[in-house]
Amino acid sequence: MGRPQPDPSVNVDVKKMLSGLAKHCAGRRLGNGLLLVLLLGGGLFLAWREWLFRQDLRVPLPVAVTPATPSVAFDSTALASVLGFAAATAPRPTAEPLTLHASVLVSPGPSKALLAHAQGARFYLEGERLPGGSVLRRVASTYVVLWNKGREERLALASSAEPFLRRLDPAHRVSPVTASERFLRPFPGRPSNTTDE
Numbered sequence: 473m474g475r476p477q478p479d480p481s482v483n484v485d486v487k488k489m490l491s492g493l494a495k496h497c498a499g500r501r502l503g504n505g506l507l508l509v510l511l512l513g514g515g516l517f518l519a520w521r522e523w524l525f526r527q528d529l530r531v532p533l534p535v536a537v538t539p540a541t542p543s544v545a546f547d548s549t550a551l552a553s554v555l556g557f558a559a560a561t562a563p564r565p566t567a568e569p570l571t572l573h574a575s576v577l578v579s580p581g582p583s584k585a586l587l588a589h590a591q592g593a594r595f596y597l598e599g600e601r602l603p604g605g606s607v608l609r610r611v612a613s614t615y616v617v618l619w620n621k622g623r624e625e626r627l628a629l630a631s632s633a634e635p636f637l638r639r640l641d642p643a644h645r646v647s648p649v650t651a652s653e654r655f656l657r658p659f660p661g662r663p664s665n666t667t668d669e
Contacts (some may be wrong), residue, residue, distance in 0.1 A: 553624065566618050566625035568604040575611050575628055583611035587627075 509535060574586040582598040589603050596608050606620035618625045 515627050553645070563617055563624035563626040566606070566620065566627045568602070568606060568618065568620065568627070570602065570604065570618075570627055571630045572616055575616065575629070576614060577611060577613060585611045585616045587616075 569589060571587060571588040571593075573588055576584040576586075576595070578584070584595045584597055585608060586593060586595050587602065587608075591603065598601060598608055598611055600608050601616065602608060604620075606618040606625070608616060609619045609624065610617040615626050615628045619626060
């Protein structure tokens with residue numbers, strides 16, 4: 473009797489298994505090798521980009537020279553007028569057909585000016601539109617400032633040929649004013665000056 477013969481199918485299975493294991497190990501080594509190559513390549517690429525960046529820092533950047541634009545003079549009067557401040561120069565006299573007869577200055581409120589024009593005379597408040605289209609901007613004791621077509625204009629108080637109050641000469645006698653008592657009635661509880669007859 474002899475030794476039993478190995479089953480050839482088992483032999484083939486073992487060979488397939490060993491072959492698959494060898495392929496698996498080779499595939500694993502190949503995968504690890506590729507991963508190592510990718511990591512080294514990425515590191516080298518980053519090092520190369522860092523080196524280029526540092527080289528660019530050493531070279532000064534070109535500065536673009538632009539020609540200087542001519543500067544426009546700043547108009548401070550326009551800003552002052554928009555904000556409501558008076559300009560350093562006095563406003564020009566107005567050409568509007570208005571006459572300033574009186575001004576009433578009120579400190580906690582808007583002041584008034586008595587202005588005469590072709591339709592008559594009346595009081596105007598600060599900020600009110602006048603018949604000629606301008607606006608009464610400020611009221612002072614001897615003049616008013618008008619806002620006309622984007623600029624300030626001044627209207628002075630009209631001077632009359634004769635003074636408002638006149639001095640009487642001592643020779644002139646003034647007769648006292650007598651009032652009729654028929655329009656006067658006594659207050660209750662006070663005696664009247666008239667006598668009852």
